[in-house]
Amino acid sequence: MKLSELKLRNFKWLFGRNSEFWPTNMKTGMWAWVGHRLTGLALVVYVFLHLSFITTASFGEDGADFDSLMEITSQPLFVLMDFILVIVVIYHAMNGFRVILFDMGIGIKRQKLVFWICMAVAAVLVVGGLWAVWDLIFVPSGGA
Amino acid sequence: MSEQRIATSKVAGTWAWFFQRVSAVLLVVFLAIHIYADHFMDLGGETGDEPLITFSDVSIRLDQLFYIVVDYGMLSMVLFHGLNGLRTVMFDFDMFAKRKRLIDVTLWVVGIATLIWGIVILLPFISGSGG
Numbered sequence: 001m002k003l004s005e006l007k008l009r010n011f012k013w014l015f016g017r018n019s020e021f022w023p024t025n026m027k028t029g030m031w032a033w034v035g036h037r038l039t040g041l042a043l044v045v046y047v048f049l050h051l052s053f054i055t056t057a058s059f060g061e062d063g064a065d066f067d068s069l070m071e072i073t074s075q076p077l078f079v080l081m082d083f084i085l086v087i088v089v090i091y092h093a094m095n096g097f098r099v100i101l102f103d104m105g106i107g108i109k110r111q112k113l114v115f116w117i118c119m120a121v122a123a124v125l126v127v128g129g130l131w132a133v134w135d136l137i138f139v140p141s142g143g144a
Numbered sequence: 145m146s147e148q149r150i151a152t153s154k155v156a157g158t159w160a161w162f163f164q165r166v167s168a169v170l171l172v173v174f175l176a177i178h179i180y181a182d183h184f185m186d187l188g189g190e191t192g193d194e195p196l197i198t199f200s201d202v203s204i205r206l207d208q209l210f211y212i213v214v215d216y217g218m219l220s221m222v223l224f225h226g227l228n229g230l231r232t233v234m235f236d237f238d239m240f241a242k243r244k245r246l247i248d249v250t251l252w253v254v255g256i257a258t259l260i261w262g263i264v265i266l267l268p269f270i271s272g273s274g275g
Contacts, residue, residue: 037233040226040229040230040233041229041230041233043226044226044227044229044230047222047223047226048258051258051261051262051265054262054265054266055261055265057199057202057265057266057268057269058264058265058268062199062200063198063199063200063203063268063269064199066198066199067198067199070196070197070198071196074195074196074197089175093168093172093175096168100165100168100169103165132183136195
């Protein structure tokens, strides 16, 4: 494919109204698959962000730059973003678990049920995560 | 092998498929340790069990070989899993699939360079006295 072919209309087969990825054309398994790829790509971006943040430890006396960055990232807005990260990871892990089950030939005949069971477990884990970060997001700190 | 068909991409190959599963399982284990050690375990550092992570907290943790192994192990697994996943996604597109060799070389270079980056940035914590 040449760069000149990168026009929107050339991707109608992929994202158009009649494509298999148009929201109303997608079934459960396809949503799960699309979600897995989107969360996966987001997590790849996050890893590089994570390493960039840790790089600050190389600067400043005794990691002073790292400490001041950590102070900023402990603010509610950043903890909320951490919580979104937790949701993304839990979805990716639980759907990945489902993929491995199917690879081993387990549960394929009841794949929709298996998906929703995995998502129920994911929901429980997300609630656990919310419980863990609740105070950091919603309770104003008494000074750190 | 039975005739059961597994969902491997013909372009990406079976080994990529296999190690994606192996690294996935390892990542769940590493991530559990990583999150617990970084955010819940009281390391006895200056900040005690406060949620705030400090340079000295991390230094104290990385005084133990176990956590160095966990961090570097997780780094290598996350880079493999992430870039191999990206590779699988890319190979679903013709424009990338027909440039397999170029993509493979590029991803290996990016992966190894990032691994070295990750190893280097943890060294200040490891050499730090940790209060």
